[in-house]
Amino acid sequence: MNDALHVELERDDSVLVMGEDVGRAGGVFRATAGLRDRFGPDRCVDTPLAEAGILGTAVGLCMAGWRPVCEMQYDAFSYPCLDQLITHVGRYRWRTGGGMEFPVTIRMPYGGGVRAPELHDDSPETYYVHTPGVKVAIPSTPADAKGLLAAAIRDPDPVVVLEPKLIYRGVAEEVPEGEHVVPLGRARVAREGSDLTLVAYGAMVALAERAAAGLADEASVEIVDVRTLKPLDEEALLASAAKTGRVVIVQEAPRTCGYGAELAAILAEKAILDLRGPVLRVTGYDVPYPYWQIEDAYMPSIDRVVDAARKLLEF
Amino acid sequence: MAKVEKKGAASEPLLREFFREMLLIRRFEEKVEERFRAGELPGFLHVAIGQEAVAVGVCRALDDGDVIMSTHRAHGHTLAKGTHPNELMAELYGKLEGCSHGYGGSMHLYDVEKGMLGANAVVGGGLPQITGTALAFKFRGEPRVALAFFGDGATNIGTFHEALNLAQLWQVPAVFVCENNWYAESTPHAQHSPVRSMSDRAVAFGMKAIKVDGQDVEDVYANTQRALDHARGGNGPVFLDVETYRLTGHYVGDPQVYRPKDELRELRETQDPIDKLRERIGLGDDELEELDREITEIVDGSVEFAKAGTDPKPEDALKNVYA
Numbered sequence: 102m103n104d105a106l107h108v109e110l111e112r113d114d115s116v117l118v119m120g121e122d123v124g125r126a127g128g129v130f131r132a133t134a135g136l137r138d139r140f141g142p143d144r145c146v147d148t149p150l151a152e153a154g155i156l157g158t159a160v161g162l163c164m165a166g167w168r169p170v171c172e173m174q175y176d177a178f179s180y181p182c183l184d185q186l187i188t189h190v191g192r193y194r195w196r197t198g199g200g201m202e203f204p205v206t207i208r209m210p211y212g213g214g215v216r217a218p219e220l221h222d223d224s225p226e227t228y229y230v231h232t233p234g235v236k237v238a239i240p241s242t243p244a245d246a247k248g249l250l251a252a253a254i255r256d257p258d259p260v261v262v263l264e265p266k267l268i269y270r271g272v273a274e275e276v277p278e279g280e281h282v283v284p285l286g287r288a289r290v291a292r293e294g295s296d297l298t299l300v301a302y303g304a305m306v307a308l309a310e311r312a313a314a315g316l317a318d319e320a321s322v323e324i325v326d327v328r329t330l331k332p333l334d335e336e337a338l339l340a341s342a343a344k345t346g347r348v349v350i351v352q353e354a355p356r357t358c359g360y361g362a363e364l365a366a367i368l369a370e371k372a373i374l375d376l377r378g379p380v381l382r383v384t385g386y387d388v389p390y391p392y393w394q395i396e397d398a399y400m401p402s403i404d405r406v407v408d409a410a411r412k413l414l415e416f
Numbered sequence: 417m418a419k420v421e422k423k424g425a426a427s428e429p430l431l432r433e434f435f436r437e438m439l440l441i442r443r444f445e446e447k448v449e450e451r452f453r454a455g456e457l458p459g460f461l462h463v464a465i466g467q468e469a470v471a472v473g474v475c476r477a478l479d480d481g482d483v484i485m486s487t488h489r490a491h492g493h494t495l496a497k498g499t500h501p502n503e504l505m506a507e508l509y510g511k512l513e514g515c516s517h518g519y520g521g522s523m524h525l526y527d528v529e530k531g532m533l534g535a536n537a538v539v540g541g542g543l544p545q546i547t548g549t550a551l552a553f554k555f556r557g558e559p560r561v562a563l564a565f566f567g568d569g570a571t572n573i574g575t576f577h578e579a580l581n582l583a584q585l586w587q588v589p590a591v592f593v594c595e596n597n598w599y600a601e602s603t604p605h606a607q608h609s610p611v612r613s614m615s616d617r618a619v620a621f622g623m624k625a626i627k628v629d630g631q632d633v634e635d636v637y638a639n640t641q642r643a644l645d646h647a648r649g650g651n652g653p654v655f656l657d658v659e660t661y662r663l664t665g666h667y668v669g670d671p672q673v674y675r676p677k678d679e680l681r682e683l684r685e686t687q688d689p690i691d692k693l694r695e696r697i698g699l700g701d702d703e704l705e706e707l708d709r710e711i712t713e714i715v716d717g718s719v720e721f722a723k724a725g726t727d728p729k730p731e732d733a734l735k736n737v738y739a
Contacts, residue, residue, distance in 0.1 A: 143555050149585065154544045154578030161548020161562070164483075164533055167555075184575075188538045189545070198517030199736040200528045234737050257739035332738075
């Protein structure tokens with residue numbers, strides 16, 4: 102993320118970063134480290150604790166030609182700015198008949214699994230996906246994190262980039278140097294297979310990979326990494342469903358009306374004749390995210406994914 | 417404490433121009449009320465009858481490059497910022513020729529070219545956006561000011577406090593115009609605000625505040641100029657504490673059971689900004705009649721223009737959600 106921000110701020114002088122502790126402190130997860138020293142305090146703006154104010158200010162900056170990148174310090178800290186997002190950010194272009202562009206990027210550390218307290222591990226993607234005019238991306242690898250953030254910054258529309266905290270420190274890989282853009286709206290087949298598809302995004306992709314390895318003797322498992330929740334790469338989803346005929350969706354967000362429900366509905370509408378069994382979901386639960394002693398019971402586990410896959414294979 | 421500043425003088429011809437604009441806004445809103453009651457304009461409608469001096473006094477003090485945002489009571493601000501009555505009326509009729517292309521209606525008026533960055537149905541919603549636009553001007557070193565209109569009711573919402581705090585912290589060229597009409601929708605001021613003087617809200621952030629008589633267009637104009645000079649000069653934002661009166665209900669059709677019995681009649685007799693300005697410039701009956709005739713033609717013409725406009729098609733709603 103840090104590399105993407107350095108590259109994009111260098112490339113385009115209308116890009117600026119703003120948020121709590123992003124400047125001198127470099128961000129709680131170090132995503133903005135070094136930006137203030139390199140680009141100055143007007144391109145890496147420290148703000149008070151005021152999420153609605155941050156996003157509202159970013160809207161005003163957009164109106165005057167900037168491309169702001171707002172950091173919300175944690176997933177659940179973004180709720181105070183939902184008002185600005187829902188009532189303004191996603192609507193201005195529409196309301197003005199295309200007269201105003203809103204190239205704002207809202208990025209935040211996302212999801213659970215890092216032993217954080219409640220309100221530091223939420224999965225709020227559905228709120229954003231459900232908001233017209235807003236795009237949503239969730240990377241699952243460091244390279245995609247860089248590429249999707251760059252695409253979000255360059256996109257003419259508001260994009261919410263949710264950065265799985267498990268990936269920040271849990272995954273290490275080489276990331277392309279310099280400009281690297283992963284286009285929005287394109288899923289990635291993370292693993293080829295022929296018997297069953299696991300559809301996942303964010304930190305659940307790595308979990309799906311481990312589950313697929315565990316099933317290796319029983320089935321050939323394909324993994325579709327959604328990457329962009331909106332706009333969704335429907336073609337990739339339907340292609341994989343047509344290929345394997347069996348789909349298990351994995352999300353760490355609460356179950357009801359989660360993003361998996363939308364994927365399941367699309368499969369029911371458009372792939373019913375390709376399916377050999379019901380679309381199953383492995384999800385979090387409809388409860389507030391629990392404290393660390395029982396968080397493992399909340400999060401989808403390899404066992405839960407494997408059980409769901411076996412159930413479907415035996416259907 | 418807010419400072420009560422000395423008036424700057426507006427010339428006689430300028431005051432006559434102000435009068436014409438205020439009368440145009442009044443007649444426009446009366447016509448809109450009439451068409452609403454006749455059933456031609458469905459939905460909800462808020463007019464600002466009684467607050468015309470604020471719209472005209474403030475907007476006439478602005479430079480062309482300055483921008484404004486407004487509230488759910490935005491017809492006057494939009495006209496005063498330069499939007500043609502035809503385009504505004506067409507918007508209220510939901511036509512593609514409207515200033516928001518028929519997508520916004522009364523509560524979401526836009527005219528980006530004229531520097532009207534949006535009216536807003538969510539009270540206080542536009543305030544941080546004005547801070548942001550002003551911050552953009554400051555970053556670019558542009559001598560422009562961003563100005564927000566809002567009511568006394570908006571001073572209770574979180575975005576008001578976040579926006580003023582950030583504006584003062586960053587010393588941005590913004591002006592916050594509080595149109596205190598003493599009612600937040602139907603809730604009287606004393607029941608919604610623990611402080612009587614709205615200036616106290618701004619002073620809490622260390623922001624310069626100026627008290628303004630919103631029924632006196634000269635006072636509004638002169639103090640807005642001072643506020644703009646201050647902000648444009650890099651001295652930080654200004655809060656204009658404008659006391660005004662809404663000589664009508666919150667919405668068209670409001671029974672106003674929350675007002676003391678004789679309040680509206682008394683206010684209309686003593687606090688109508690158009691009557692006050694007429695007296696100030698000594699406009700005779702004949703002159704007024706002629707002006708009124710000319711303005712009525714413009715307003716009637718705007719209704720004709722609107723009715724002849726293009727209806728949007730259902731598929732138009734699909735456009736411009738994304739680039």
